Amino acid sequence: MKLNDLKVMIVEDEALAALLLTKFLNKLGCNVTGAVANGNDAITKADETKPDLIFMDIRLADEIDGITAATAILEKRKTNIIFMSAYSDKGVVEKAMKLNPMAFVNKPLTLEKLKNLIESSPLIEKTQ
Amino acid sequence: MKKNFEKIYTNPVFSGFWEWNFKTETAFISPDFRTLFNLDACAAIDKPYLCSSIILKEDEPPLLACLEEHIKSGGKTPFYIKSRYHRPDKSVFSAVCSGCVTEWDDAGNPVRMIGCHTSCLEDSLKSDFIIENADEFKTVFSLLPNLICVISREGYFTKLNSNWVDLLGYEIEELKKKPFIDFVHIEDLKATSEEVQKILSGKKTVNFINRYLKKDGSVIWLEWNAVLSKNQTQIYASARDISIRKKFEISLIESEKKMHEDHEKLQASFKEKEILLRELYHRTKNNMQVICSMLLLQAYDTDDKNVQNILGAMESRIHSMALIHQKLYQSGNLSNISTYEYITELAQMIAENYGGKEKNIKLACDIDDFSLNIEYALPCGLILNELITNALKHAFLASSSDGGTVYLAFKKRPEREIFIEVRDDGQGAIKNFDPARNAKMGLQIILAIVEHQLEGNVIFENIKGFSCAITFKEKDIKSLYEIK
Numbered sequence: 085m086k087l088n089d090l091k092v093m094i095v096e097d098e099a100l101a102a103l104l105l106t107k108f109l110n111k112l113g114c115n116v117t118g119a120v121a122n123g124n125d126a127i128t129k130a131d132e133t134k135p136d137l138i139f140m141d142i143r144l145a146d147e148i149d150g151i152t153a154a155t156a157i158l159e160k161r162k163t164n165i166i167f168m169s170a171y172s173d174k175g176v177v178e179k180a181m182k183l184n185p186m187a188f189v190n191k192p193l194t195l196e197k198l199k200n201l202i203e204s205s206p207l208i209e210k211t212q
Numbered sequence: 213m214k215k216n217f218e219k220i221y222t223n224p225v226f227s228g229f230w231e232w233n234f235k236t237e238t239a240f241i242s243p244d245f246r247t248l249f250n251l252d253a254c255a256a257i258d259k260p261y262l263c264s265s266i267i268l269k270e271d272e273p274p275l276l277a278c279l280e281e282h283i284k285s286g287g288k289t290p291f292y293i294k295s296r297y298h299r300p301d302k303s304v305f306s307a308v309c310s311g312c313v314t315e316w317d318d319a320g321n322p323v324r325m326i327g328c329h330t331s332c333l334e335d336s337l338k339s340d341f342i343i344e345n346a347d348e349f350k351t352v353f354s355l356l357p358n359l360i361c362v363i364s365r366e367g368y369f370t371k372l373n374s375n376w377v378d379l380l381g382y383e384i385e386e387l388k389k390k391p392f393i394d395f396v397h398i399e400d401l402k403a404t405s406e407e408v409q410k411i412l413s414g415k416k417t418v419n420f421i422n423r424y425l426k427k428d429g430s431v432i433w434l435e436w437n438a439v440l441s442k443n444q445t446q447i448y449a450s451a452r453d454i455s456i457r458k459k460f461e462i463s464l465i466e467s468e469k470k471m472h473e474d475h476e477k478l479q480a481s482f483k484e485k486e487i488l489l490r491e492l493y494h495r496t497k498n499n500m501q502v503i504c505s506m507l508l509l510q511a512y513d514t515d516d517k518n519v520q521n522i523l524g525a526m527e528s529r530i531h532s533m534a535l536i537h538q539k540l541y542q543s544g545n546l547s548n549i550s551t552y553e554y555i556t557e558l559a560q561m562i563a564e565n566y567g568g569k570e571k572n573i574k575l576a577c578d579i580d581d582f583s584l585n586i587e588y589a590l591p592c593g594l595i596l597n598e599l600i601t602n603a604l605k606h607a608f609l610a611s612s613s614d615g616g617t618v619y620l621a622f623k624k625r626p627e628r629e630i631f632i633e634v635r636d637d638g639q640g641a642i643k644n645f646d647p648a649r650n651a652k653m654g655l656q657i658i659l660a661i662v663e664h665q666l667e668g669n670v671i672f673e674n675i676k677g678f679s680c681a682i683t684f685k686e687k688d689i690k691s692l693y694e695i696k
Contacts, residue, residue: 170538192527
């Protein structure tokens with residue numbers, strides 16, 4: 085799969101962080117299918133757009149957190165998850181790792197960090 | 213004509229009421245207490261539950277054991293024991309001591325206790341006082357301070373002494389007209405009826421308490437001793453007015469209840485303030501995160517590397533402060549954070565952001581874990597942010613993949629001295645580095661914080677890499693409210 089074939093979805097409740105991530109991913113050539121702010125919308129949108137990769141914030145504004153939303157999405161369809169968190173505590177990381185995500189990264193994400201992450205992902209390597 | 217009158221109980225039953233504070237070792241004793249023990253008004257009494265100066269020595273250990281049981285059981289086992297005491301005239305008499313702890317401290321130790329000593333009826337009956345004739349009987353009878361009465365099986369007063377008139381305000385005939393139960397307070401009717409049934413079945417009543425209604429409608433508290441006559445046709449009863457004692461007990465209970473309510477209110481108020489403070493930290497952290505996002509967006513929007521670096525540095529500084537607010541609202545203590553948790557996370561975050569892994573730079577941390585107030589945590593966070601960022605950005609040649617190590621120490625020394633050191637084994641600063649002339653913004657921030665705010669010292673070394681060692685003394689923190 086080429087980078088611009090990669091359908092990416094963003095789940096981030098902080099608008100500016102979502103905007104920044106969209107800009108970074110677009111610059112890298114990814115196809116951002118949408119950015120949603122809460123867990124319920126993430127589940128619906130993932131069903132509609134069937135992304136190859138989801139950037140999922142752990143803490144979300146509404147009652148469903150990122151791990152719960154990712155669990156619901158993965159129950160319906162296999163996809164790749166990258167968890168993001170501004171502040172990781174051990175318990176949360178352990179809980180997230182049980183879902184076997186592609187990565188768990190600390191926010192803020194820089195363009196450099198994101199580039200390394202995407203380019204080294206098996207998703208890209210397999211098809212290149 | 214000599215009549216062999218029955219021995220009668222001429223020594224009225226007295227109860228001496230007391231209160232003891234275990235913490236302050238102070239006592240309150242009622243006037244009746246002194247009367248009971250025939251004590252002078254000024255005679256000193258230590259520990260009224262024990263009366264160590266007058267209790268018979270052999271009766272002291274069982275009394276103390278009984279009290280210990282009461283305390284050990286948290287008040288469940290009653291403290292009730294009969295002991296013997298010396299009167300000033302050397303005679304010995306018995307009294308029942310009863311009481312209960314009414315206030316405990318947080319550790320479960322008794323604070324306050326109330327109780328009373330009551331002279332024993334049986335003991336008084338050992339008296340050889342025999343009424344010789346009717347006149348003597350009348351005289352003695354009239355001197356008794358108690359309410360004395362005889363009640364028929366049908367429940368009517370048949371004989372009453374004059375104290376009834378004085379105390380309740382009714383004439384004797386008025387009292388005899390109605391069943392005695394009509395004078396009992398409505399809330400005590402059930403208990404009184406049950407007690408009467410007990411007496412009629414042959415059991416003796418000792419210290420039964422109920423309320424009577426006076427003619428003026430007011431209420432009087434009475435404590436009763438009663439017994440069924442030998443021929444089982446009537447009840448002999450004696451009561452005494454304990455209204456003052458009850459009033460004292462009720463006011464004690466009420467003040468205890470009020471104290472409890474005040475405590476609950478205070479707890480609720482603390483809880484509310486705690487929630488508000490957590491909310492405030494959370495919002496502050498969120499706002500700082502928004503600022504970080506704005507700086508990063510702005511950095512993205514420009515191609516000027518210099519501007520990108522400046523905005524990135526600003527973002528990192530704000531993030532180090534946001535992390536503290538995050539730790540504060542997550543911690544049990546709303547003004548202190550754990551140094552180990554915070555500094556480890558901060559260092560890892562900076563290393564990640566400045567490509568430590570890609571540049572093969574290791575972080576070697578030696579961090580003492582202790583609780584640090586936000587007033588120190590914020591400046592320390594900013595200092596560490598500058599020093600670690602500086603090392604990651606400038607210590608190692610970008611062209612080399614050899615990497616290196618950044619050593620970080622955060623130690624608590626005796627006399628509340630805090631030691632911070634960030635050292636690297638990189639290329640070092642320029643020759644003849646002079647902080648006064650060569651320090652850029654990051655090091656200027658460190659100098660300003662340490663010297664101006666923390667009143668500490670900074671030592672830079674430029675040998676085998678670059679190092680910065682900081683020491684300052686932690687002082688007691690006054691809240692902003694106190695300073696105002």
